[in-house]
Amino acid sequence: MSEIFSPEWLATFAQNWNAEPALSGALAEIGFTSTIAYGYKGEPAPKGVLVVENGKVTASGPYTGQPLNWDIRCTPEHWDKWLKKPPTMMDLGVAYTTGKMKFEVGDYGAMIKDPRMTGPFIKSFAAMSRVA
Template sequence: MSMFTEEWMNKYSEAWNKEPGLADALKQINFNSVIGYGLDGDATPIGYIDVQDGQVVDSGAYDGQELNWDLRATQANWDKWTKKPLGMMGLGMAYTTKKLKFNVGDYGAMIKDPRMAGPFIKSFGLFGKI
């Protein structure tokens, strides 16, 4: 199953909602965002999730949704992070070396807020479970 396709995004959203350190942690801060995932250089993301109060309420193939976050990387990097999820140091390195790009969203604000940074790291850990 290819990453970020409709089927993949639906499985990812199920895993997200079952992950207490992710969904529950984000619910505590009333986290609401539409997050796109895709390949660096593409005009639009491939897939998206819509998170309301920490829970994914909608997901699938990207179809023009307004995004709060748009995460991009090469397929090789997404594949690598599926096998070995990013930790805090790896995330910082991926961002500073532009292996992970935020086409939309404020990486600096997110990473400085431990209430968001921890769950963000956990979201990468789910990639290998799909």
């Protein structure tokens, strides 16, 4: 497997994202367009980004200072754990409330209350776990 958040890893994550109808299709239905960053909790900047336009990832790569709609950070241990076994909604809620997952940008509370976003959010971790 490529190093997590490397350009190669992000490109495969993007392919998995776009191939998952319950993720890209569901987000296309609501016109979801965002730049989403991923990285490690406690670091000054995220590692990588996905650019999503109408549910589909159209670009991926390293974070270079671009404006973000979402910036999701976790401890390395949580990323490793979730790559092996995607989290459930309960796992994500516990990680968020205990501070192991942090949204540097974006509103986790608002997202989690919108069922049109909750399912795809969970599916994004499943797509991530399929990166080999």
